Amino acid sequence: MLDPELLERITARRAELDELEEQLATQLVEVRAERDELAVAESVLERIAGQLA
Template structure:
């Protein structure tokens, strides 16, 4: 009577182990798929990092010489036409608050300018 019970326990344990093996195989396949995704992500990251490094290197100011001296050349920046510049006239939409009425309008290379006051700031 002991033999049939022992065989039954062995058979039940084999079924448990088979089920566990299937779970592990499925989990192993998921882990391998994630490893593959990480490898792709790593390659993309390296490629983008190299592109950014190349762009930064090409955008860096270039060394040059002026009058025999080493200087750093920077690209010319074009300012926004509507933006305020203290060197090129009044702020958009009007004159300076508190400015004396004795200010006369003049023209600079940047356009009309209200920064040429006869009497300075009013106070």
């Protein structure tokens, strides 16, 4: 027979990992969005520098 305490610990750890996965997914979306914004800013600055040259 399986140890109920062990099963409870496994279930609790799985819940912790699910929460961590959700947090990381959210952070990844934010990081990608900021990276995209920086790419646009870089492009604009390059265009301005080119016009000033």
